[in-house]
Amino acid sequence: MLRLLYSMLWVVVLPLALLRLAWRARKEPGYLQHVGERLGIYGSLPRKGPWLWVHAVSVGETRAAQPLIEALLGAYPHHRLLLTHMTPTGRQTGAQLFGKEPRILQCYLPYDLPWLVGCFMRYFRPQAGMLMETEVWPNLVRGARKAGVPLFLVNARLSPRSFRRTARFGRAAAVMYADFAGVLAQTAGDAERFQALGVPAVQITGNLKFDMQPAPAGVALGEQLRKVIGTRAVLAAASTREGEEPMLLDAFSRWQSLAGDVPRPALLLIPRHPQRFDEVAAMAARAGFSVERRSALDLDGIQSPLTADIVLGDSMGEMAMYFAASDLAFIGGSLLPLGGQNLIEACAVGTPVLVGPHTFNFAQATEDAIAAGACLRVDNADALMRIAASVLADPARLADMRAHAQTFAGLHRGATVRTLAALAPALEG
Structure with missing residues (x-):
């Protein structure tokens, strides 16, 4: 009954989804x-x-899937790989x-309607499916089982908050998850x-994200960006979300009162969502900062160091470059109750x-990183600037944290091998 009501609700909201x-x-x-693909039309x-x-579904999951996809291509040379998304940025990341x-x-x-899911399954007839992390859609899961497609939730995570929300559905949740061929959990x-x-x-x-290797080209670009910025320390604020940038900019404007005589670093400000790049650039300019945009920088053509207070990271697929150029990185989505973002890429x-x-x-990844000495937790944006100043002013402490970050990332690798072994019976059947 719940599935029927859910499907009827989708019928009602489908026109609204298209308008959105x-x-x-x-x-x-x-x-x-x-x-057309969102409506199950794949004729071309x-x-x-x-x-x-x-x-x-989107950028983070696509990046996390990279080591698994590469392993699948190597292990099953006679198969093709179908990579699906829900967002244009996820699709763009996959193309990159x-x-x-x-x-x-x-x-x-x-969209998660039974007949649209059925069109997808009939068209491609996948041998097996792997949903990354949290992407559970009831009709998709049931449709895969009806089509005889073993479906796995891979790199799966379920926060305490999500668990409480899902548990409200009682037996309906258990029935839905029972349609999976397996759940491969991170922790x-x-x-x-x-x-x-x-x-x-x-x-x-x-966690597959520990197996993500920073692209050498990205690291080389980061070294070049660092040379362009000059001798200043570099603090990254990565994957920031709406509502966080005003707090960060306000605290950054009061750096000297918060940090004493520690010189203010260059700030690499990297919003998580590309549709907000212009908004954040204008916000920083209104706050009185000089801003350079990554999209306007020719890293090969700049001879003298940048003098801008902020470099806006308005590019896609260059997070390795931003982290490689930075002395210290704040991971966004964590100042507000949004759950945070992946810190493994910086540590790598x-x-x-x-x-x-x-x-x-x-x-789990955050607590492990803190325990390893690779990560520090702050209460608010002011504390972030004070602690950043303290670390940047102490070269020995900074070097120690850098070493701990690399060790932390290295110790947790191996998820790809374990995931491939768990999938093998279904993929080879």
Whole structure:
């Protein structure tokens, strides 16, 4: 009954969902591209497989899927890989990572209505499917089972908050998760919460993000960006979310009162969502800062050091560059109760991190990084600037944290191998 009501609700909101695409396309035109795919129309795409299907909703999940996708391509050379998304930025990230791989096809997943899901399953007939992290749609999960497609929730995480919300559905949640062929959890805590929901097949395989290797080209660009910035220390504020930038800019404007005689660093300000780049640039300018935009920088052509207070990271797919250019990185989404973002990518290039009080989406990784000496937690934006100044003023402490960051990232690798082994019976069947 709940599934029927859910599907009826989707029928009602589908026109609104299409209108929302048009609304979002005002700032991000990609939302009006490939609309037919969201309605289960794939007639212009090749359908000949056999297909292994990976669903990565947006940017973070697509990046996290990279080591798994590369491993799948290597282990199953006679298969093609179908990579689905829900956002244009996710699709763009996939194109940046895999655009030269002829065995990968990208498209959008259809909206979660039974007949649209059925169109998708009939068209591609994937041999197996892997949903990244948290992307659970009831009709998609049921549709895969009806089509005989073993479906796995991979790199799965379930925060305490999400567990409480899901548990409200009682048996309906257990029935939905029972349709999965398996749930491959990041941590023991995630596994326990899935099991408490009644999920029968849970394995702990670790976090694929630890297996993400920073692109050498990105690291080299970071070194070049650092030379362009000059001798100043560099503080990154990465993946910031709406509402956080005003707090960061206000605290940054009061650096001297918060940090004493420690020189103010250059701030790399990198909003998480590209549609907010112009908004954040204007916000920083109104706050009295000089701003350079990454999109306007020719890193090969600049001879003298930049004098701008802030470099706005208004590019996609260059996070490795930003982290490699930084002495210290604050990970956004954590000053406000938004759950935080991935800190592993910064640690992988040896950049220690600061996080705010709200990291429930990445709780285990954050606590492990703090315990390893790679991460410090701050209460608010003022504390962030004070602690950043303290670390930047102490070269020995900064070097120690950099070493701990690299060690932390290295010690937790291996999730790709464990995930591939857990998937093997279904992929080879």
